[in-house]
Amino acid sequence: MDLISNKSNELKGEVKLPGDKSISHRAAIILPLCHGDAVVNNFLFAEDTVNTLNVMKMLNARIKIRENGIHINSNGINGLKKANKLLYVGNSGTSIRLLSGLLSALDGKFVLYGDNSLQKRPMKRIIKPLNLMGARIKSLYDNDLAPLIIDGGRLKGIEYNMEVPSAQVKSALLLAGLFAEGKTAVEEIQKTRDHTERMLKFLGADISIEDNIINIKSGNYLLAKDIDIPGDISSAAFIIAAAALTENSEIIIHDVLLNETRTGFIDIFKMMGGEIEIIQHGISNNEPTGSIIIKSSKLRGIKISDEFIPRLIDEIPLISVLAAFADGETIIHDAKELRYKESDRIKSIIHNLNIMGTHVEEFEDGMLIRGNTYTKKDEYNFESFDDHRIAMAFSLVGLILGNTKVIGCENVRTSFPEFVQILASLGAKIYSIY
Numbered sequence: 001m002d003l004i005s006n007k008s009n010e011l012k013g014e015v016k017l018p019g020d021k022s023i024s025h026r027a028a029i030i031l032p033l034c035h036g037d038a039v040v041n042n043f044l045f046a047e048d049t050v051n052t053l054n055v056m057k058m059l060n061a062r063i064k065i066r067e068n069g070i071h072i073n074s075n076g077i078n079g080l081k082k083a084n085k086l087l088y089v090g091n092s093g094t095s096i097r098l099l100s101g102l103l104s105a106l107d108g109k110f111v112l113y114g115d116n117s118l119q120k121r122p123m124k125r126i127i128k129p130l131n132l133m134g135a136r137i138k139s140l141y142d143n144d145l146a147p148l149i150i151d152g153g154r155l156k157g158i159e160y161n162m163e164v165p166s167a168q169v170k171s172a173l174l175l176a177g178l179f180a181e182g183k184t185a186v187e188e189i190q191k192t193r194d195h196t197e198r199m200l201k202f203l204g205a206d207i208s209i210e211d212n213i214i215n216i217k218s219g220n221y222l223l224a225k226d227i228d229i230p231g232d233i234s235s236a237a238f239i240i241a242a243a244a245l246t247e248n249s250e251i252i253i254h255d256v257l258l259n260e261t262r263t264g265f266i267d268i269f270k271m272m273g274g275e276i277e278i279i280q281h282g283i284s285n286n287e288p289t290g291s292i293i294i295k296s297s298k299l300r301g302i303k304i305s306d307e308f309i310p311r312l313i314d315e316i317p318l319i320s321v322l323a324a325f326a327d328g329e330t331i332i333h334d335a336k337e338l339r340y341k342e343s344d345r346i347k348s349i350i351h352n353l354n355i356m357g358t359h360v361e362e363f364e365d366g367m368l369i370r371g372n373t374y375t376k377k378d379e380y381n382f383e384s385f386d387d388h389r390i391a392m393a394f395s396l397v398g399l400i401l402g403n404t405k406v407i408g409c410e411n412v413r414t415s416f417p418e419f420v421q422i423l424a425s426l427g428a429k430i431y432s433i434y
């Protein structure tokens with residue numbers, strides 16, 4: 001599938017988005033470890049989160065699909081099957097890393113594997129600490145990549161200083177720590193998204209946080225509770241950018257996640273001159289939510305580095321597109337993690353910005369983009385590099401410059417299947433061709 005987009009203006013309307021991807025994964029993994037019945041509303045039915053659901057079902061979790069959500073009837077970790085299993089997680093880094101933590105605590109042998117892109121992503125970051133906890137986890141081909149073979153059970157708590165800022169690694173260790181003997185303490189280099197901590201606390205786990213150290217102990221009885229998943233802020237970012245870049249636009253996004261470990265994009269967008277108003281609503285199952293109003297904006301370049309990066313890591317492809325239409329330079333540093341996502345996102349961004357004719361310089365840990373230096377062309381043909389965030393970000397270029405195609409965009413299904421439909425409903429000239 002290719003994405004085709006054309007010059008658009010006056011994006012108008014109000015939307016509510018499908019549930020946050022990170023929280024949907026965690027609900028699918030953590031609720032089956034509780035006791036009792038719970039409903040998850042606004043669960044994200046995208047390829048990545050459905051892969052997590054499928055794995056949990058293969059482990060015997062009693063999950064039923066219902067309108068706009070799922071119903072889970074749980075009986076604690078002992079309700080899960082310990083039989084040997086081959087478990088497929090497709091393109092999803094979150095699934096493979098979080099599930100590795102859980103499977104390490106289950107008696108039994110499991111193989112976790114994914115698609116070609118996932119099997120190129122680094123797994124040593126979880127193999128090393130989970131082995132320290134006593135899990136026997138190794139890479140099938142001894143290359144620190146998936147497929148992973150896990151021979152689980154018998155874990156002990158550890159104190160671990162994380163080597164990379166990664167919510168997936170942290171969450172794998174917390175899920176293992178939930179069933180390990182003694183205390184597990186995980187120290188982060190930089191604060192990353194904290195949905196696992198929030199959900200575990202909400203459901204009754206013995207978890208506490210002091211600065212950048214998260215402590216968890218096993219043994220608490222987790223009681224299932226209903227969860228309403230707020231709209232995905234990473235998907236909202238595409239709508240925000242589309243409204244900002246097109247003329248005479250005004251859009252309201254209702255009930256979106258506003259957890260500050262995820263709102264780096266909003267902060268940067270404001271600093272770039274973005275016209276955005278945030279209306280905080282309150283807390284829904286321990287996660288802050290609210291509505292956002294965005295208007296067409298005139299943007300300027302910005303410097304982004306350091307602790308900002310984990311708060312907007314998935315939004316950097318999109319920020320690179322905003323930067324291409326901003327006055328002045330945007331400089332991004334400390335973002336080497338981008339090289340280990342669905343594609344090497346630094347390379348993918350540079351490739352596509354070069355196609356636009358935009359002045360761009362590559363750094364090992366980021367890039368420099370000189371805004372408004374693109375060349376006027378009859379058409380722009382971008383690559384998606386099998387990466388949903390690259391596909392969606394560069395499809396927005398067509399709304400401003402016209403006549404744009406992004407090739408190979410099936411991957412949009414992994415996180416935001418309604419991307420085209422929602423943007424088109426707001427007036428954007430965008431469609432998909434097969």
Ligand SMILES: O=C(O)C1=C[C@@H](OP(=O)(O)O)[C@@H](O)[C@H](O)C1
Binds near residue numbers: 166313
């Ligand atoms: O924990 C999560 O839900 C995620 C963590 C981030 O990955 P890392 O932990 O590798 O930084 C992010 O890029 C990914 O989209 C989702």
Ligand SMILES: C=C(OP(=O)(O)O)C(=O)O
Binds near residue numbers: 091314341415
């Ligand atoms: C990096 C991403 O996801 P994952 O790591 O779960 O594949 C993403 O959604 O941008």
